[in-house]
Amino acid sequence: MSRGLSLRKGAAGARILGFGDYRPRRIVTNDEISQRVDTTDEWIRTRVGISERRFAGDDESVVDMSVAAAGKALATSGVLAQDIDTVIVATCSAPAPIPGLAPEVAHRLAISAPGAFDLNAACAGFCYGLSAAADAIRSGSARYALVIGAEKLTDWTDQDDRGTCIIFGDGAGAAVVAASDTPGVGPVVWGSDGEKSRAISVAGRSSFMTMDGRAVYRWATTQLADSAHRACELAGVDIGEIDVFVPHQANLRIVDSMLRTMKFKDDVAVARDIVYSGNTSSASIPLALTAMIERGEAKTGDTALLLGFGAGLTYAGQVIICP
């Protein structure tokens, strides 16, 4: 038998200490979009549930928004930048593939020499990143991690395509994740369906995003409930006990459909941030949750079920304890 290597001793669990968000300054209403493409405020509200979304300007890059959201998450969690040892940026709308954005984000936050990488699991990216961070903490590779979901989807959206331009927006959200004796990030249930890889895609570097909305809608409303239930089961929480449900903000109709098929308690708090943010892919879950915490809809100690899903197709869900 060949020799075995020694391993680091990790923490019993990981826990989120604080969230932060960044919403671009410019608000774009449905009426503004209706001036450019053939659509109406009424259609957008009833089919996707969006009233307005944010479009990032030239001085609001994916890195800028990541730095702003992460800075706020550090401030709310009371963790110092110098204590962070791992930075994960979940994004599918980086301006270029090289270099990854996480090292620059860390540098601008004055975090010195952390493990830093980008992760692309599209709209499930934040949940994948959170799982990667929690597992790194449990294995001893990290003690304090920043997980950021940041998107400038308008860079990749054809503002003349009414099938996509009504839906996507920009923004960033972040969480500080730390080692803890009492686990506050439950096991992830993740997966993918690469047979549907073309359902949402960008064909090449000078192309815009295309989407088979109907196929994605059908998949999201039928294939994800089991994984959500399983994530609860693995965390030792009955789905009927979940206090806060934060699904990816893809379409309000998908959220409502999930509420019909999953057996939550009647007064579960449900993220509906899409109304004001549009679909911001990997940023949508931390954006929504930050707002819910600030409004007191998600309280310290609450159990929250996060459920990301999107291009790939990918999905991931886990239960967390709210900071």
Next chain:
Amino acid sequence: MATTEEIQSGLAEILEEVAGVLPADATPEKSFTEDLDVDSLSMVEIATAVEDKFGVAIPDDELANIRTVGDAISFIEKNQS
């Protein structure tokens, strides 16, 4: 095998659950979009619920041909095993 009556009442239950249509309104001659205000996304969910209830899958291209409650009933009748 469900009878026509069973399919009609099962479908009415689905319509009520998914789209808030009153069971009394879910009669065969009604058009989903024009009479019952059921849009294309609700149709997708109705298709899913039909599959759960009757074991009959309605793919997206077939869904486009189903215009009335009666169309849905006969599709289910024809395709149930």
